[in-house]
Amino acid sequence: MAAHAGSEKPRPIDERRAGFARYKQDVKERGKPFYPYAMFHDTVMSLVVVSVIVALACIWKWTSWAPHHDGTHQGLLGPEYTARADPGTDNFVPRPDWYFYFLFYLLRIFKWPESVFLGTVGVPTIALLLLIGVPFYDLRRERRLLRRPLAAVGAVLVVLSMAVLTWKGATASEALASEVIADVPHWISQEKLPPQAQPGAKLFAVAGCTACHTYLGTGSSNLGAPDLTAIGTRNLGIQFQINHLKCPSCVNPGSPMPKFASLGDKRLKQLATFLEASKGKQ
Amino acid sequence: MARQLSRAQVRKQRMQDAVNFPLDWLEERSGLVGGVRYFLFRKVPGDTNWMQTLGSATLTAFLVQAITGVILAMYYKPTPNDAYASIQNITDHVTMGWLVRGMHKWGASVFIILMFLHMGRVFLFGAYKYPRELNWVIGVLLLTMGMMEGFTGYLLPWDQTAYWASVVGINLNGTAPFLGPWLAQFLRSGQEISGDTLTRFYSLHMLLVPGGIMALIGLHLYLVIRLGVTSPPWSKEAAGSELVEEPAAATAARPGLTRPVARGTAAGGSE
Numbered sequence: 001m002a003a004h005a006g007s008e009k010p011r012p013i014d015e016r017r018a019g020f021a022r023y024k025q026d027v028k029e030r031g032k033p034f035y036p037y038a039m040f041h042d043t044v045m046s047l048v049v050v051s052v053i054v055a056l057a058c059i060w061k062w063t064s065w066a067p068h069h070d071g072t073h074q075g076l077l078g079p080e081y082t083a084r085a086d087p088g089t090d091n092f093v094p095r096p097d098w099y100f101y102f103l104f105y106l107l108r109i110f111k112w113p114e115s116v117f118l119g120t121v122g123v124p125t126i127a128l129l130l131l132i133g134v135p136f137y138d139l140r141r142e143r144r145l146l147r148r149p150l151a152a153v154g155a156v157l158v159v160l161s162m163a164v165l166t167w168k169g170a171t172a173s174e175a176l177a178s179e180v181i182a183d184v185p186h187w188i189s190q191e192k193l194p195p196q197a198q199p200g201a202k203l204f205a206v207a208g209c210t211a212c213h214t215y216l217g218t219g220s221s222n223l224g225a226p227d228l229t230a231i232g233t234r235n236l237g238i239q240f241q242i243n244h245l246k247c248p249s250c251v252n253p254g255s256p257m258p259k260f261a262s263l264g265d266k267r268l269k270q271l272a273t274f275l276e277a278s279k280g281k282q
Numbered sequence: 283m284a285r286q287l288s289r290a291q292v293r294k295q296r297m298q299d300a301v302n303f304p305l306d307w308l309e310e311r312s313g314l315v316g317g318v319r320y321f322l323f324r325k326v327p328g329d330t331n332w333m334q335t336l337g338s339a340t341l342t343a344f345l346v347q348a349i350t351g352v353i354l355a356m357y358y359k360p361t362p363n364d365a366y367a368s369i370q371n372i373t374d375h376v377t378m379g380w381l382v383r384g385m386h387k388w389g390a391s392v393f394i395i396l397m398f399l400h401m402g403r404v405f406l407f408g409a410y411k412y413p414r415e416l417n418w419v420i421g422v423l424l425l426t427m428g429m430m431e432g433f434t435g436y437l438l439p440w441d442q443t444a445y446w447a448s449v450v451g452i453n454l455n456g457t458a459p460f461l462g463p464w465l466a467q468f469l470r471s472g473q474e475i476s477g478d479t480l481t482r483f484y485s486l487h488m489l490l491v492p493g494g495i496m497a498l499i500g501l502h503l504y505l506v507i508r509l510g511v512t513s514p515p516w517s518k519e520a521a522g523s524e525l526v527e528e529p530a531a532a533t534a535a536r537p538g539l540t541r542p543v544a545r546g547t548a549a550g551g552s553e
């Protein structure tokens with residue numbers, strides 16, 4: 001212990017080294033061989049893991065089989081596949097796999113345009129750095145959780161917030177096209193949309209725009225996308241709208257809005273007309 | 283050598299030699315047998331418990347992904363025209379295809395959960411402390427690369443969920459300062475999600491990222507074997523513990539935390 005003779009307190013690093021030397025010594029004297037003891041436990045656990053995976057696969061298959069044999073049938077664990085990808089889609093609900101829900105929900109918390117960056121990069125990066133850094137700022141030698149109050153509280157908070165974010169992400173309601181389209185007549189009467197703007201309104205309802213934008217209170221606000229109820233009052237112009245829809249990040253650098261070029265010129269024109277005609281509640 | 287062996291003894295000797303010959307051959311040329319023997323018979327603390335199987339459970343889940351992934355790759359076609367149909371074919375027609383795909387899909391979730399549980403165990407045990415800091419860092423890298431596997435694999439079925447989740451996911455990468463637009467461009471391999479994006483994700487998903495994970499797992503396990511696993515911290519006979527279960531000694535073991543206490547003196551005695 002007195003590796004650093006002369007000073008009252010041993011340096012922390014010397015204490016740690018001595019602790020590890022003691023560990024090596026103890027394992028040598030009192031340890032048990034990995035095979036068969038620890039390996040037995042490991043093998044049992046591995047069998048459990050493989051069985052659980054096989055069981056999940058079976059439940060997935062067998063509950064989505066009946067009554068018709070069709071992979072898109074919704075079983076207990078979800079469909080085997082959804083419809084084929086369609087870039088010129090009518091309806092999409094962007095949803096990541098469940099272990100990204102916490103990130104997904106962070107975006108809803110930081111939904112104002114200036115703070116989107118916090119949700120997408122800021123908070124996750126800081127969290128990751130804090131996680132990597134754990135052994136470098138938690139330097140005490142104590143390992144019992146009850147004597148590491150900060151670590152214990154921190155861990156509980158992290159687990160709780162991850163659980164809450166995941167849960168909120170899982171239950172977050174999406175504006176589904178079938179529901180949104182029911183609001184179109186309401187939009188037409190409230191905003192007094194002229195007839196030539198009405199096909200665009202329907203398109204807006206089904207093309208997935210309301211996954212990020214709100215319009216007269218319909219839809220959910222995500223990624224800092226602006227409310228479009230009165231977008232027409234800004235008189236951006238039909239051509240600007242078309243260009244923006246074709247390639248948002250070319251017009252507004254850094255825009256996370258997807259490109260909608262694949263909708264085709266005709267439909268883009270309809271959308272643009274609708275946007276320009278949206279002057280807010282009349 | 284001078285002693286005469288009975289016939290039975292000679293036969294037994296020959297049998298043993300025949301069994302040992304390949305092992306000796308291998309050992310002489312590679313030293314592998316000694317390595318495996320060291321791995322199997324190395325000592326671990328006597329009080330390791332079930333929570334410490336989570337690491338090897340994670341490894342098992344990863345191996346399931348690797349094996350089912352190779353099989354899927356034999357039937358999957360990474361082009362926008364064929365991807366969806368090949369996934370349908372695997373799920374509905376290939377013998378046991380549904381099982382392989384199902385295991386790969388759900389194994390991914392199990393793998394991620396196990397990584398988090400294993401990390402929780404390591405945290406609970408304070409097992410990231412000296413001298414195991416590096417293994418914690420490697421672990422966090424494994425965790426992020428595991429999530430990257432999830433992200434890149436999600437697009438491959440080329441169905442609506444896959445496609446649009448990736449559109450949004452890639453755009454999110456794009457909001458990062460400086461590198462963001464470049465990263466989004468790289469992932470998409472162009473201005474828009476297309477067939478090139480699909481092949482790029484496929485390559486990342488089955489070559490680059492898993493290759494990296496395998497290399498890191500190798501390092502991780504090397505360090506586990508070199509440094510040994512920690513005893514549960516609450517164990518009475520924890521390896522390396524200097525503590526007698528007595529409050530005075532416990533306080534004395536942490537000099538300078540609340541007030542300086544000389545090693546070996548009773549707590550509170552210096553007032």
Ligand code: HEM
Pocket residue numbers: 333334335336337338340341344397398400401404407409410414417418419420421422424425499502506510511512513
């Ligand atoms: C692909 C993922 C991983 C695999 C296959 C893996 C495998 C293992 C194995 C087999 C052990 C031996 C002890 C045990 O089973 O608990 C271990 C120990 C360890 N792992 Fe992992 N691990 C992975 C991810 C992680 C992560 C995400 C972390 C933390 C951020 C981590 C940190 C550690 C540390 C610090 C040890 C030493 C524990 C001790 O000495 O008690 N590992 N790992």
